[in-house]
Structures are given as structure tokens and as C-alpha cells.
Amino acid sequence: MSNAAAVAAPATSASTSGGKSKVKYLGIFSIVMVNVAAVLSMRNFPTMAVYGWSSVTWYVLGTLLFMIPISLIGAELATGPWDQDGGVFSWVKAGLGNKSGLIAVWCEWTENIVWFPTVLSFLATTFVYAFNQDLANNKLYMFSTMLLVFWAVTLLNFKGVHASSKLNNFGTVFGTILPAVLLVGALAIFLFQGNASEISFSAGAFKPDFSFGNLPFVATVVLIFAGMEMGGYQANEMENPQRDFPRAMFMSAIFIVAATVVCTVAIAIVVPSKDISLAGGLMQAFDTFFEAISAGWLTPIVALLVVLGSAAQLNAWLLGPARGLSADKNGDLPPVFLRQNENGSPVAVLVMQGILGTLFCTLFLFMPGVNSSYWILSALTTEIFCVMYILIFAAAIRLRKTKPIEQYPRAYTVPGGTAGMYILGGIGLFATAFALIVGFAPSDQLKNGNPVLYVVALVTGTFVLSFFPLLFKFWQKPSWKPSPGPVVPVAAGGGR
Amino acid sequence: MGIERIAALGAGPLLLFGAACSSSSSFEAKAAEDDLYTALERSGLQTCSEEDLDWKVPGFDSGKTFKIGSDCDSEDDEDNRFKVVVARFDNEAARDLAEFTATTGVRMMKHASVWTHGPYLIVLEGEKDVSDYDKAKDALEDIGAK
Numbered sequence: 001m002s003n004a005a006a007v008a009a010p011a012t013s014a015s016t017s018g019g020k021s022k023v024k025y026l027g028i029f030s031i032v033m034v035n036v037a038a039v040l041s042m043r044n045f046p047t048m049a050v051y052g053w054s055s056v057t058w059y060v061l062g063t064l065l066f067m068i069p070i071s072l073i074g075a076e077l078a079t080g081p082w083d084q085d086g087g088v089f090s091w092v093k094a095g096l097g098n099k100s101g102l103i104a105v106w107c108e109w110t111e112n113i114v115w116f117p118t119v120l121s122f123l124a125t126t127f128v129y130a131f132n133q134d135l136a137n138n139k140l141y142m143f144s145t146m147l148l149v150f151w152a153v154t155l156l157n158f159k160g161v162h163a164s165s166k167l168n169n170f171g172t173v174f175g176t177i178l179p180a181v182l183l184v185g186a187l188a189i190f191l192f193q194g195n196a197s198e199i200s201f202s203a204g205a206f207k208p209d210f211s212f213g214n215l216p217f218v219a220t221v222v223l224i225f226a227g228m229e230m231g232g233y234q235a236n237e238m239e240n241p242q243r244d245f246p247r248a249m250f251m252s253a254i255f256i257v258a259a260t261v262v263c264t265v266a267i268a269i270v271v272p273s274k275d276i277s278l279a280g281g282l283m284q285a286f287d288t289f290f291e292a293i294s295a296g297w298l299t300p301i302v303a304l305l306v307v308l309g310s311a312a313q314l315n316a317w318l319l320g321p322a323r324g325l326s327a328d329k330n331g332d333l334p335p336v337f338l339r340q341n342e343n344g345s346p347v348a349v350l351v352m353q354g355i356l357g358t359l360f361c362t363l364f365l366f367m368p369g370v371n372s373s374y375w376i377l378s379a380l381t382t383e384i385f386c387v388m389y390i391l392i393f394a395a396a397i398r399l400r401k402t403k404p405i406e407q408y409p410r411a412y413t414v415p416g417g418t419a420g421m422y423i424l425g426g427i428g429l430f431a432t433a434f435a436l437i438v439g440f441a442p443s444d445q446l447k448n449g450n451p452v453l454y455v456v457a458l459v460t461g462t463f464v465l466s467f468f469p470l471l472f473k474f475w476q477k478p479s480w481k482p483s484p485g486p487v488v489p490v491a492a493g494g495g496r
Numbered sequence: 497m498g499i500e501r502i503a504a505l506g507a508g509p510l511l512l513f514g515a516a517c518s519s520s521s522s523f524e525a526k527a528a529e530d531d532l533y534t535a536l537e538r539s540g541l542q543t544c545s546e547e548d549l550d551w552k553v554p555g556f557d558s559g560k561t562f563k564i565g566s567d568c569d570s571e572d573d574e575d576n577r578f579k580v581v582v583a584r585f586d587n588e589a590a591r592d593l594a595e596f597t598a599t600t601g602v603r604m605m606k607h608a609s610v611w612t613h614g615p616y617l618i619v620l621e622g623e624k625d626v627s628d629y630d631k632a633k634d635a636l637e638d639i640g641a642k
Binding site: 047118214216275283284374375445 | 550551589597598599606608609621
């Protein structure tokens with residue numbers, strides 16, 4: 001398939017039935033599942049549960065500073081009359097130009113690659129929880145399971161967004177929502193049995209510690225709901241994205257915040273904080289949780305469900321940024337990035353990230369010292385993640401000026417007119433810029449490392465990785481620009 | 497495809513930097529649990545409470561969780577106490593995996609650091625940026641924990 005055809009072809013798949021062409025669209029449910037899979041991570045619940053009732057206040061802060069701005073602004077950006085092929089790439093491109101769009105989606109894609117070993121190792125160790133935990137000590141088991149799952153999900157995404165969506169829907173319902181429901185049910189039984197809560201309830205218990213020393217933690221809280229933009233990569237697969245995408249964003253946001261708060265508080269009420277540890281992880285907390293109601297047999301079952309949820313999470317992050325990266329029509333990236341197969345899947349980018357992900361998994365498992373220093377790479381990618389969000393919020397604000405809603409009507413606009421956008425965009429911009437700056441502060445984990453060298457390495461790394469796609473300019477050739485082919489309308493009602 | 501090579505080259509120095517300042521301690525190191533307690537005591541810290549760990553984590557052998565502070569008798573000092581988790585593992589792969597799990601979650605804690613000392617994984621989890629926490633870090637460095 002030529003680049004032009006690949007770019008112009010609609011990703012929405014069509015099937016022929018009885019001589020009639022039937023176009024398949026993604027429904028609101030599928031987009032909600034993409035967002036829930038991407039954002040709702042059970043792995044964070046035990047760690048946040050340590051803060052007891054004050055975790056609720058931290059979550060409210062994350063909701064006010066980030067979740068609400070990104071959800072409302074994402075809904076507006078995804079329903080504007082500009083190209084919508086590449087989610088974050090298209091949004092930032094519309095507001096700040098093609099190169100900024102590339103930087104934004106590149107940041108998300110790079111963050112993703114470094115994250116893969118984290119989720120894959122979690123998935124591999126959780127899987128054996130139900131059978132034989134000692135297998136987790138076997139590097140061959142870990143390596144083969146991590147790569148098997150990684151490449152299986154990658155190959156599934158070769159089949160296009162609809163095949164990917166099936167795993168998202170199934171995995172999120174059974175792997176994230178069902179365990180959350182089980183937690184809430186178990187909490188009800190725990191309280192019904194007359195057990196005392198491990199955290200005492202009072203107004204003061206909700207008060208978080210806002211001392212100066214906790215500023216880095218505030219920055220973490222800001223990004224706790226990161227990933228809400230993931231549905232945007234699939235917005236043009238909806239039949240009526242103008243109407244349905246904002247609804248999907250609101251439903252996802254409400255569900256994610258509610259589930260996160262309820263599950264965290266449930267763990268805090270049942271599991272003593274002494275039994276929650278960074279090293280013990282999620283399954284240790286679940287084990288104590290279910291043992292408290294004499295239902296320890298549930299833990300292995302929940303472990304398998306959580307594995308399913310993690311696979312859905314991997315799937316959501318694996319496809320979205322890859323689609324965004326393959327949406328460049330300006331010739332700023334080598335043509336290999338744009339290559340799509342007949343299912344509209346960005347196969348070349350998927351293979352590239354597969355190779356890079358494999359490389360990082362190998363380093364993580366077999367290079368001595370890498371797993372203990374991996375947090376530095378995570379810190380770096382968190383920084384470039386902030387760069388992406390800063391660009392999204394800046395683009396949304398600028399679009400109100402360069403493409404006023406009177407001339408460029410959006411199906412959904414954030415409440416409060418232009419002032420509303422400035423306030424919401426300003427809050428999001430401030431919060432993510434704050435997270436970026438505070439993120440440069442040396443972590444406690446640095447121990448005896450040189451803090452100055454750490455900060456210099458982090459700032460340089462953030463700068464180099466964020467602006468990396470601009471380096472392609474040096475090798476850019478006129479042939480990189482896709483030739484204008486027959487443009488096929490993308491899905492329906494897209495305003496494009 | 498040169499891009500992944502370039503990206504790997506970019507990541508390499510960072511990983512090496514990380515490995516230089518936070519690599520794990522040798523599993524065979526002659527590390528005794530008592531070294532840790534002695535070092536903490538020497539730095540002026542007291543064990544205010546301790547409980548056994550009952551983890552179902554791969555390779556976990558035994559462990560304890562402590563509340564540490566400068567003055568266990570003082571109510572004013574309660575806010576300054578922090579948690580020390582000491583877990584012994586029966587093999588290096590299990591210890592390293594637990595270390596990785598802990599380090600990836602560190603950003604979710606206000607103050608936390610993860611250490612290894614022979615077969616032990618040690619996690620300091622604090623609530624506040626207090627001098628006691630720094631004393632504990634110094635004590636761990638003194639005994640060669642990494």
C-alpha cells in the first residue's frame with residue numbers, strides 16, 4: 001500500500017453482507033473501555049491506600065487539576081473541524097503545527113516503550129500467582145511470557161482497531177471492572193461481619209499533608225489519571241464522534257474516578273497499612289483483603305482476572321500512540337512510519353515498538369543492575385509525558401484564538417466560552433508544567449548518587465527525547481511527503 | 497531501521513548512570529539482619545514497634561516491618577516515625593524482582609527508597625521529610641546497602 005493510500009484510507013472497516021457494504025463503527029462503550037483500560041490501574045491502589053481517607057482528597061485534587069481539564073478539553077479537541085486521524089497528534093497539530101504534533105505523539109510513544117517491561121513483568125508474575133509462584137524466579141519463564149504476551153497483543157493489533165477493541169472490551173470488563181466489583185462486594189461482607197475499619201473516619205482524616213517536602217508527591221497525583229487522551233486515537237472510528245466522543249469521555253472520567261476512590265478506600269478499610277508495602281505489591285494486598293473475610297480462595301481467581309486487565313491495558317497503550325505516529329501527512333517522518341496494512345493498522349510502527357519493547361525487556365531481565373535503575377528511565381519518560389500534556393493544553397487554548405468557534409464550530413465546547421477554556425486549559429497547563437518542573441527534583445531513590453548529575457541527565461534526556469523527531473529534518477527528503485491520493489471520507493459525520 | 501539503535505544509544509547512558517548509582521548489592525554478600533539494626537541504633541534511631549511479615553511473594557523467606565523514630569516515648573515524635581520493611585529472599589532473582597516492583601512504585605510514595613543488602617530487600621517508607629529518614633539512609637549506606 002502506498003503512503004498516500006495508507007493515509008487516506010479509512011481505518012473503519014467495512015464488511016460485505018448480502019451484497020451490501022456494512023461499515024463497522026466503534027460505539028461509546030468501546031471508547032469508554034479504551035480509556036478505562038488505559039487509565040484505571042489497580043497496581044496503584046494499595047500504595048495510595050496507605051494514605052487512608054486522605055487518599056480521597058489526593059484523588060479529588062488529581063481530578064480537579066488534571067482529570068476534568070483533560071476530559072473536557074479532549075472532548076472539544078476531538079470534535080473540532082480539523083483532521084482527526086491521529087488523536088493527540090492531530091489535536092496538537094491543529095493548534096501548534098505539525099512539528100509540535102509530532103513531538104507530542106512522539107513523547108507518548110516513547111513513554112510507552114519504557115513502560116512495557118513494567119506492565120509485562122507485573123503480568124507475568126501475577127499470572128503464576130494462581131499456580132506456582134516460584135516460576136517468577138525463573139528468568140526464562142519471565143522472558144518467554146513477557147515476550148509471548150507482548151508480541152501476541154502486537155500481532156492482534158495488526159488486525160486493526162476492531163480486533164483490538166474486542167480485547168479491550170473483554171479484558172477491561174473481566175480484568176478491571178469485575179475485580180473492582182469483587183473488592184466492593186468483599187468490603188460489604190467485611191463490614192457486614194462487624195469487622196472494624198483499619199482507618200478511622202473523621203473530617204481531619206481527609207486532610208492531606210501539603211508541606212513543601214511533599215510537592216513531588218503532588219506532581220505524582222496530578223498524573224495519576226494520565227491516559228484519558230487514549231480514546232482520542234480511535235475517535236474517528238465512531239459513527240458520530242461529535243455527539244458520542246464527549247459522552248464517552250464523561251462516562252470514562254466518572255467511572256475511573258469513582259472506581260479508583262472506592263477501591264482504594266476499600267483496601268484502606270480492610271488491609272492494615274503494615275501489610276501494604278511497595279515490594280509486596282497488589283496481590284499481597286488482595287491476599288490480605290480476601291483473607292480478612294475468609295475468602296482467600298478468591299485471590300488466585302482475582303490474579304487471573306487482573307492479568308486479563310493488564311493485557312487490556314497493554315493493548316490500549318500499544319495501539320493508540322502508534323496510530324498517532326503514523327498519521328503524519330507532512331513528510332516530517334520517514335515513510336516507514338506511515339506504513340499501514342489493509343486493516344488500517346500502523347504495522348511498521350508496531351513492529352518498531354515491538355523490537356524496542358523486546359530490547360528493553362531483555363535489558364531489564366538480563367543486564368545486571370538495570371532493573372534496580374529502571375526507575376530513572378521511568379522518571380525520564382514521566383517528564384516527557386508532561387511535555388505532551390503541556391502541548392495538548394497549549395494547543396487547545398491557542399485554537400480558540402486561531403480557529404474561533406464562530407468560524408470553526410466544534411460539536412462540543414468546554415463550558416464557560418473562551419474564558420472557560422482559558423481557565424480549564426490554564427489549570428491543566430499549570431498542573432502539568434508543575435509536575436514537569438517538580439519531576440526534575442532528585443528522588444529519594446537516588447540514594448548516594450550525585451544529585452546534580454541526576455538533574456542534568458534528566459533535563460538533557462527530556463530535551464533530547466522530546467525533540468528527537470525534529471532530528472529527522474536533517475535527513476528529510478521530498479519523497480517523504482505522501483502524494484495526494486484519492487481521499488476517502490473518514491468514517492461518518494467527522495466534520496473532516 | 498536506525499531509529500531503535502539511536503533510541504537505544506540514548507537510553508544506554510541513562511541506564512549506565514542509573515546502574516552506577518543504584519545497582520543491587522551482591523546476593524552472596526555476608527549480610528546479617530543484625531547489622532542493619534545495629535547501624536540504625538548507632539545513628540540514634542529506635543525501633544518503636546515491629547511485626548512479622550507474612551508475604552506471599554515469590555522467593556520470600558521471612559521478614560519484619562518496623563516503625564522507627566528518634567524517640568519512641570514521645571507522642572510528638574509519632575508523626576516523624578517511618579516504616580522500614582526488611583524482607584529476606586531465598587534467591588537473587590526473587591529479590592531483584594521484588595526490588596523492581598518496589599522501585600516502580602516509589603513515585604507513589606511521599607518519601608521512599610528501596611535498598612538491597614545481600615539477600616535482604618529493605619524499603620524505607622516515610623511520611624515526612626524528616627531528619628530521621630535521612631539518618632536511616634545514612635545508616636544503610638554505612639553497612640554497604642545499595
